[in-house]
Amino acid sequence: MLQIPEHKIPITELKTNFDVRIFIKREDLIHPKISGNKFWKLFLSVNQYLEVKPENPLLITFGGAFSNHIASVSAFGKEFGIKTIGIIRGNELENNWHENPTLSEASKNRMDFHFVSREDYKNKEKLTEDFSNHYPNALIIPEGGSNKMAVEGVQYMLGNDTKDFDYLCTAVGTGGTIAGISKFAEAGQKVLGVKVVRDDSLEKTILHWSGKENFELKDAEENRYGKISDENVRFINWFLEEYQIPLDPIYTGKLMQTIFELAEKGFFPKGSRILAFHTGGLQGIKGANLFLKSKGRDLIDFES
Numbered sequence: 001m002l003q004i005p006e007h008k009i010p011i012t013e014l015k016t017n018f019d020v021r022i023f024i025k026r027e028d029l030i031h032p033k034i035s036g037n038k039f040w041k042l043f044l045s046v047n048q049y050l051e052v053k054p055e056n057p058l059l060i061t062f063g064g065a066f067s068n069h070i071a072s073v074s075a076f077g078k079e080f081g082i083k084t085i086g087i088i089r090g091n092e093l094e095n096n097w098h099e100n101p102t103l104s105e106a107s108k109n110r111m112d113f114h115f116v117s118r119e120d121y122k123n124k125e126k127l128t129e130d131f132s133n134h135y136p137n138a139l140i141i142p143e144g145g146s147n148k149m150a151v152e153g154v155q156y157m158l159g160n161d162t163k164d165f166d167y168l169c170t171a172v173g174t175g176g177t178i179a180g181i182s183k184f185a186e187a188g189q190k191v192l193g194v195k196v197v198r199d200d201s202l203e204k205t206i207l208h209w210s211g212k213e214n215f216e217l218k219d220a221e222e223n224r225y226g227k228i229s230d231e232n233v234r235f236i237n238w239f240l241e242e243y244q245i246p247l248d249p250i251y252t253g254k255l256m257q258t259i260f261e262l263a264e265k266g267f268f269p270k271g272s273r274i275l276a277f278h279t280g281g282l283q284g285i286k287g288a289n290l291f292l293k294s295k296g297r298d299l300i301d302f303e304s
């Protein structure tokens with residue numbers, strides 16, 4: 001059985017000139033490698049799986065080449081002595097994955113890879129069926145790690161320290177994290193999600209998992225997944241210098257930039273206390289910088 005880590009996650013106020021108060025909860029500090037929401041999204045499923053004492057426990061999951069989820073599952077496996085397999089989108093990576101920082105780190109964590117073409121990757125149902133036939137004992141975790149158990153696990157991000165905020169904010173990819181925040185928020189708290197993907201079905205998915213209508217979604221400035229704008233790179237570098245807190249360009253950088261823009265526009269009522277969850281993702285900066293460098297663009301100052 002996995003134990004809930006002895007953790008004290010700091011909440012820091014960010015000094016600004018806005019007429020609201022903005023705070024950040026550093027869930028990225030929960031574990032050096034399984035950071036932020038990923039730890040909590042995996043925690044209950046893996047615990048339930050280990051309870052039945054499977055022979056040769058094995059976690060199998062899906063992800064792209066820079067995926068935080070792949071990084072986290074591999075680190076989870078290493079930390080708790082469980083074998084892991086990553087089904088990776090793009091068979092062009094088969095021979096050069098060593099050059100990819102996320103995959104080389106996952107391999108150091110002893111994750112095995114199974115590369116599939118982008119076309120085959122779309123059919124997750126078939127892949128899941130094939131892999132569960134081949135590894136009947138394995139726990140197969142969906143892409144991004146979101147499912148009912150993940151939503152339940154997010155409750156550990158909330159507690160006495162988060163009760164007094166008017167807004168709870170998070171970046172939204174597959175929707176599991178915001179669904180958990182929405183489900184376990186106090187009555188009267190508003191939940192704000194910043195979408196980093198174009199997915200019109202997200203609202204419905206979140207409502208299905210959360211059962212509550214206390215949330216609202218906003219689009220990030222450029223919400224195409226993985227798109228990194230120069231403006232966001234400048235914001236992330238400014239934020240690091242101003243507050244000594246690193247952000248990633250795919251999730252938390254977009255979250256914080258959007259919160260600051262909304263505060264500037266007067267979206268939040270005067271005096272609101274706004275809490276943003278830092279959900280990690282810093283491992284992705286290395287890969288983002290490789291891409292930015294190849295385009296001759298400014299780099300992100302922090303690499304974890």
Ligand SMILES: Cc1ncc(COP(=O)(O)O)c(C=O)c1O
Binds near residue numbers: 037068173252281282
């Ligand atoms: C750093 C980071 N923040 C936020 C999210 C969004 O979480 P979700 O997919 O549960 O919406 C993810 C994806 O898991 C992530 O890696």
